[in-house]
Amino acid sequence: MNGNPTQTSHPPVTVVISTRNRGAEVVAAIKSILANDYPSFEVFVVDQSNDGRTEVAIQPFLAERRFRYVKTDSLGVSIGRNIGIDLAKTELVAITDDDCEVPTNWLVEMVNALALDERIGLVFGNVIAGEFGKTQGFIPTYERDEPYLASSVWEKNRVCGIGACMGLRRSAWQVLKGFDEMLGPGAQMMSNEEGDFTIRMLIAGYKVYETPKIRVIHNGFRTWKEGKALAERNYFGIGATLAKYVKLRHGFIWPVIGYQWGYETVGKFVHNVVVRRRLSGATPVLAFSKGFMTGLLQPIDTETARYIPR
Numbered sequence: 563m564n565g566n567p568t569q570t571s572h573p574p575v576t577v578v579i580s581t582r583n584r585g586a587e588v589v590a591a592i593k594s595i596l597a598n599d600y601p602s603f604e605v606f607v608v609d610q611s612n613d614g615r616t617e618v619a620i621q622p623f624l625a626e627r628r629f630r631y632v633k634t635d636s637l638g639v640s641i642g643r644n645i646g647i648d649l650a651k652t653e654l655v656a657i658t659d660d661d662c663e664v665p666t667n668w669l670v671e672m673v674n675a676l677a678l679d680e681r682i683g684l685v686f687g688n689v690i691a692g693e694f695g696k697t698q699g700f701i702p703t704y705e706r707d708e709p710y711l712a713s714s715v716w717e718k719n720r721v722c723g724i725g726a727c728m729g730l731r732r733s734a735w736q737v738l739k740g741f742d743e744m745l746g747p748g749a750q751m752m753s754n755e756e757g758d759f760t761i762r763m764l765i766a767g768y769k770v771y772e773t774p775k776i777r778v779i780h781n782g783f784r785t786w787k788e789g790k791a792l793a794e795r796n797y798f799g800i801g802a803t804l805a806k807y808v809k810l811r812h813g814f815i816w817p818v819i820g821y822q823w824g825y826e827t828v829g830k831f832v833h834n835v836v837v838r839r840r841l842s843g844a845t846p847v848l849a850f851s852k853g854f855m856t857g858l859l860q861p862i863d864t865e866t867a868r869y870i871p872r
Contacts, residue, residue, distance in 0.1 A: 571677070574602040575669055576650035580642025581607060581660035582748065585615030588660040590781070592623055595658070600669035603656075606649060608632045608642040610748070638748035639725070640741035640755045647735055655735070657728040661782040663692070671776045672729040679711070683734030683768030684760060686723020687776025699785040702792070709773040715764035715814045719821045723770075725756040727778040731768075738762050744860070744869035745799055751853065751860075751869065753799030761807065761818075762867050790845055797846045798853035802869075805857025810867060822850070 577595050581588045588607065595605050605628060609616050623629040634645060647655050656672045658664060675685045691701035704724045712721045725746075738759070746755030760770055784792055800822055807815035861870040 571673075572601050573654055573673065574604075574652045575600065575654045575656055575673060576646070576652045577603060577605045577656045577658070577669070578643055578646030578650070579605070579607050579658060579660050580610065580639045580646065581616060582610040582637075582639075582642075583613060583616070584611075584660045585613075586619040588616060589619055590663050591658060591660055592620065592629070594663040594665075595668070596623075596626065596628060597666055598664070598669045599666050600673070603669055604628050604630060604650075604652075606630045606632060606646040608634060608646045610634055610636055610638075610642055638743055638746055640743045640746040640749060643725075643755075644740040644743065647730075647732060647740070650732060653732050655730050655732050657725060657730070658778055659726040659780070659782070662689070662726050662778045662780050664778045668776065668778065671773075675771055675773050675776060676729055676731065678771065679769060681767070681769045682711075682771045683731050683766075684763045684770045685729040685776065686721065686756075686770070686772045687727035687729075687778065688774050689724055689726045689780050690777055692779045692781040694783045699783055700789060701780050701783050703780060706772055706774055709771065709775070712764060712770045712772075715761060715812075716817070718761055718764060718814070718818050721760060721770045721772050723756065723760070723772050726780055727776060728756060729776075734763060734766070734768050737766055739866040739868065742868040744871060745803060747795070750871075751799050751802040751856070752795040754796065754803045755799075757800065758803045758806070761803070765812070765867070794845050794849040797849035798856075801850040801853025801855075802857035802860070803853075805854045805860075806862055806867065806869065809858060809862055810864065 579591060592605060620631055643657060654673060654676055656669060676682055689704045691703050694701050710720055741755050742758050745751045745758050763770055804815060804819050863870050
């Protein structure tokens with residue numbers, strides 16, 4: 563790394579939230595971002611809702627000079643994020659989800675992380691669960707204790723951050739031609755848009771940095787039944803993502819597949835059956851396999867490493 567960032571530098575930042583049919587739930591996220599103690603930033607809410615509840619809920623923010631509302635008929639979180647980033651006028655972009663809340667130092671820490679090295683193109687922070695009834699379900703999280711800087715695509719298994727707490731350089735996003743719009747919630751490939759973006763960022767020669775200094779609170783509670791559907795989407799997207807790089811003949815992908823398939827998918831399934839004496843279902847194994855086969859059959863733009871819609 564290049565050393566400690568200068569604390570007196572405050573480059574402008576654009577915050578992007580892609581939302582769909584959350585209504586007033588997105589208000590908490592907006593309020594927490596606007597409460598940040600950072601001198602120069604804007605919040606872009608890209609609304610893909612097919613009803614008017616969100617548009618009504620954000621009305622009090624329209625007079626706020628740092629707030630911008632974008633209504634679109636598009637579908638998929640990757641498309642929503644691409645729209646917001648494309649509209650941004652700043653080099654630095656921070657991203658969170660519509661069911662998250664950020665602390666007042668979130669943007670300061672995000673800028674500090676990106677400033678550590680000019681080759682850092684992507685940053686992830688911790689995603690911590692908010693208050694919830696643990697007997698009824700769960701909240702998806704991602705947490706690490708120590709920072710890690712990945713400089714090579716061979717280190718992909720060491721960086722697995724999620725889009726609920728993410729920052730990037732817009733110039734790097736432009737080089738990559740944005741997120742793959744066939745991946746992620748709302749898209750055909752269902753999930754893992756940030757995992758794919760991480761891989762493409764490392765292939766392009768950028769570094770990916772993860773740090774616990776950046777964090778958000780995730781309020782996205784799921785019941786156990788909803789959790790099974792979420793697992794199906796997640797593992798389908800992971801399988802589809804990895805199939806892409808098999809087709810592109812990237813050698814690095816085999817250790818990643820070994821980790822994702824051998825440990826994350828089959829290993830955890832066996833652990834549930836043998837150690838916990840509880841059969842949670844073969845959803846991860848089946849979903850990963852289905853996603854992988856779907857990806858093998860989907861055409862790819864070899865220049866951008868993005869899937870091509872049929």
